[in-house]
Amino acid sequence: MAHYTLQLQLPVREMLMVVGCLAIFNVVSMLRWRTGRGVRNVELFLALLVDVAVLTVQLYLSGGTSNPFVFLYLLQIAVGAMLLRGGYIWTIVLITTACFFVLSLYHVPLPLAHDPIRGLASPYVIGLLVCFAINAILFVVFITRIAHNLRQRDARLAEARQRATEEEHVVRMGLLASGAAHELGTPLSTMAVILGDWKRDRALTRNSVLQEEIAEMQVQVQRCKTIVSGILMSAGEARGEASAETTVCSFLDSLAEEWKRTRYVDSFVYDNQFGDDRPMVSDATLEQMVFNVLDNARDASPRWVALIAERTESALVITVCDDGPGFPREVLSQFGKPYVSSKGKPGGGLGLFLAMNVARTLGGSVQARNRADSGAVVTITLPLASIILPETDNKETPSDLGKPHAKH
Template sequence: MPDSDLKTTGFKNMQQLIQLRWVAVLGQFVTIELAYRGLDIPLPIDLMQVVLGCLVAFNGASLLRWHGQREVSNTELLLALGVDVALLTAQLYLSGGASNPFVFLYLLQVILGAVLLEAASTWILVGLTSLCFAGLALFAEPLPLPQDLAIGFASPYVEGLFICFVLSAGLLVFMITRITRNLRQRDERLAGLRQRAAEEEHIVRMGLLASGAAHELGTPLSTLAVILGDWRRMPAFRSDPELIQEVAEMQAQVLRCKAIVSGILMSAGEARGEGSARTTVREFIDGLVHEWRGTRAVGTFRYDNRFGDDLPMAADSTVKQMICNVLDNAQEASPRWLSVEVTRQDEALVLAVTDAGPGFPPEMLAALGKPYQSSKGRPGGGLGLFLVMNVARTLGGTVTARNRADGTGAVVTITLPLASLTLEPDQDG
């Protein structure tokens, strides 16, 4: 289990224990007053109030100690429960020992220990409460209460048992439901971490495959570029304008393939000879969209960049590929109409891509960002959005998708924190 999850869960459990102790303070105060003044049971009220004050002081100190979130160990939880047992034993010793019906509150401490502590520590707490119970039976003076159980609720002892039962049941429900919620939240965090680790492993495998393919493609692409260059100089091609135009188109496509291969190698950190060019956020997005628009066929393309104040950044091929991937998906779903809006919200870049296609199926929206979730129905599809979401998450951003309210397409929104994109002031220039 990650240390952060242990820290968070232990801290929350300690906070719940502190809250429960305040309830116990109130319960003890009411019970002592009721027994002493309402039922006229002779009790050393002054000493019992001193013990109650010690409980208040201990809980106040605990509240101050764990005011800010910090790691709470199993030993600290055991010591806290041990102090609770000791103060409960003192109260019981002053009020009848083992004959006090509230002696069953020891079970509450044991149950809390079973939920909060490790197995060995729980058995230590069982031994401690057992010794305290035995000590009360041997050394404490019993309460002068008649054991008249036959008269039911008319018996003060039965009344005490009933109050003890209600108090214990209420406190257990109060505590265990919150502890269970803490454990459930921890399990959800761990499940999310395991899912993320599996996805990142999947990305690493695909990255290795892409990097290997890029290396393998470099040689044949270079060979094709040389051959096409030779063709352009051959008299048979130079005398035919149509062939020259086709060769020029083939050369352009080869250059585009080589640029894609270079981008893959750069993203993998292998194209070290090419540094990231300095630019600004507005120029980076404008250039990206202009380049994408020049190589794709879209009927109506609406582009609105309302980023506002420009900021310096380093051109990032990974971010560029991520945005182009979203644009490619939108263009494939809606080749006749596409809209891109760029805005700034607080300290984040927000890029919304809207299309007029069929939209996302409900099951795909429910599993957004998982690999091989695609509405295109081809084998291996669905990796694009999966990679987009993981790149955004690595940068601390998010990717959301929804269908338009009028049912005429979908909107994919990329939100990236500017801190992960822009240059620090001492890096600028």
């Protein structure tokens, strides 16, 4: 620009060759960045050295320190101070200072008069103004982008720390649940023996109503023993060690049937819209995750609960709806955190907290919102890749793996 507008005699061909070399280096740097591997400090340092070298050559060909654009060295120093660590920063300072010193002694003369008293009529002052504007704009751009990246990094670190804390909390709860299961085993067995004696007692056999109540108590005690046994069997097991092969629709159908059979709710609507069945791996953890959400819905709405299963291109979406009062705003803002609940009782909020952690482990998510009229909606999204078995040459039909899906 200076060569054509100010009619300054500059070695344009040599300067364009230097720019071409820098363009090639930038292309190589872009390809390196797209590999996805982390950029090391030494790589950033070398990249800045290339920039300093290109600027030095350009200044050498255009007047050295008499060129107003010599202050672009400050930009290299500022970028290095923000990106580099330790001795690399001071090395950049020393190298740029040495380049400035060398340019003051050796350079191609620039036929440009230093007459700042003419103000903007002086080409030198105009060059200083342009240099200042370039430095200011690039400073703002670089610092804004770097600050944005630092905020993103801090947010990721905070999220990782929060997740580590939650996982530690889950481990503690698992240990407590395992210990409680051990402790409950003995009293449950004692109650089962006593109920068996009562059922056979001649004095009690004459009372049919009491016999029905004893039978119901035996069923409930047996259910408690089954739950305790399940806790003890799954304690410490990784996903997959106690898993079973089934199909998505069979898993959902049996899950809905089991929940409806063991819980009381006036109206339970189950709608399986998954479509073409696919083989999958299921375990008690997946089932309990959905049970936790359904139990919360039943607690909020004993009259009506709905379970809807759908399939997107890459995920299984399970939606649980209720007709209760919905989530308070403060609960929605902290949804999924432990002990955040509208029930107002000790231990509240752990069911949704555990459900969210299970879904997150599988690469999915749990989201909640309130319905427009009344009630709440909790949506569980699970990637199909994390639960569905890969296709095999010897394909099995859904009926081979489990019963076909249904609506209740």
